[in-house]
Amino acid sequence: MTRRFARLAAGAALLTASAAAAAGSHVFLVQNSGWMEPFYTDPASPFKPLVAEIVMAATRAGDPMVLAAFNQGVPGAPSPRALLSLKVDPVATRREVVKALAALDVARKPGSTALADTDLNEAVDSAIGTALGGKPGLVWLVTNNRNSPNNDQATALRNRDFYRLIHRGDAIGKALAFPLQMPVQGAQYRANGLMLYVFAVGEQGARELDALLASGRLQRVVTEPPARLKPLDRDTVRLLPRKVSDAPGVSFSMTPGGVLHADVDADTRAPTARIEWNLENAMYPYTIASATIGARSVLGGEDRPIELASTEVRKLAPGTGAPLASVMQLPVRQLPGKWSIEAITSAGSAYVLPGRIELQLSGQQLELSQAFRQRMATLFPGDPLPDIFTPPAQVKGSTAVLPIEVRVHYGVGPLVAAIGAALALLGAAAAAMLAMARPRKAYVTVEDELRTMHARAGTVQPIYDKAGNKVAQLKTTLFGHQLIDLREGAQVRLGR
Incomplete structure (x- = not known):
């Protein structure tokens, strides 16, 4: 070199x-x-x-x-x-x-x-x-x-x-x-x-x-x-959803960016969907002559197999698709309840649980498509097809990943209830603060003399007899008045 x-x-x-x-x-x-x-x-x-x-x-x-x-x-x-x-x-x-x-x-x-x-x-x-x-x-x-x-x-x-x-x-x-x-x-x-x-x-x-x-x-x-x-060992196929059945409360859609959205109603408890896909060959210019396929979903920390109606692919030309039916479960245990903090904060929008669907092709046999061979023969007549277009012998498998987002839609009911409860608590707190701040009238009789006292909640005031001696204290709370530290023999009582 x-x-x-x-x-x-x-x-x-x-x-x-x-x-x-x-x-x-x-x-x-x-x-x-x-x-x-x-x-x-x-x-x-x-x-x-x-x-x-x-x-x-x-x-x-x-x-x-x-x-x-x-x-x-x-x-x-x-x-x-x-x-x-x-x-x-x-x-x-x-x-x-x-x-x-x-x-x-x-x-x-x-x-x-x-x-x-x-x-x-x-x-x-x-x-x-x-x-x-x-x-x-x-x-x-x-x-x-x-x-x-x-x-x-x-x-x-x-x-x-x-x-x-x-x-x-x-x-x-x-x-x-x-x-x-x-x-x-x-x-x-x-x-x-x-x-x-x-x-x-x-x-x-x-x-x-x-x-x-x-x-x-x-x-x-x-x-x-x-x-x-x-590469010829990854992103070799695409999954495109065609139809969803037996899935009440669940709907699927594909974004322009290639992310699968599974929209789930908040009340759905067993979201299992039968999904019919188009399995598309994304390996132009190669035909997938044969391959065995398997699939699984990885969502919310749960790794689940996806049941496929067929596990064999035959003669799938580039750019073409083949129907593929499957049964897929969504991670119910990972979805927040409607009264959870996640649900309340997501009210009016959606709680998103990201994940992926993985498709594995094993025993993969690739062939250069006849249409591509003919095009090369037209552009380079008489020249042998370059070896660079021969798939490597060691490439016997490939993977494809489809990003998925499970989106749970929560109504605004729990949020409204939570807001109402919060407002009620705030109102109660405000009322308590007003009650504590407002002077309250108390009638106290000392030695047959009726006295009127004004006190705020949370305060303690001394009470004196006619001779100027402290004979008790008036304790005021949100719930009323109370005599405390009453001197023995003192003639003091609440009320008239």
């Missing part, structure tokens, strides 16, 4: 200096070997404008990016060769990209008129290891899908290297391919199409690619649906 990077130092140094692999980094690799001759020499070729639009659609302001040409590195002509290295500014970057591509031409071998050969594996490996330094980012590869060193037809060896890098390497977490139609005629060759690959390096790179696809920016330029290369 060291020797190879030394050979590539002239081109790779700029890649390394620019990308530094910050989050959001992009490396665009554009093939300019001999096989690409018609894309460069056909006067009507839309190749360079398309590449410029892909760069602008994939990046955002501030993203570090590198634009590089690649063929096959040889002494005196390293590959890849950086054309641009910058942080994206929408206006200036478009101008620089168009200028760099305008100056790019088909490469020739040093000291020869022979056109340069191609090494896809070398280009991608250099972008990951040198340009990104193994850190997160996206590597884009624009190629005619031919990987033939020394202008021979022995593509199998190079294809296997490319296959191992993509499928068996740990660096790439997600890989997609876009076969694009582009008929061009050059002086030496003609072509019907090319391939756009994108490789997400690291988990952060995969998240960036998902966010890019969700934004729709790339789809405005590349309308072909992406062919998934990796």
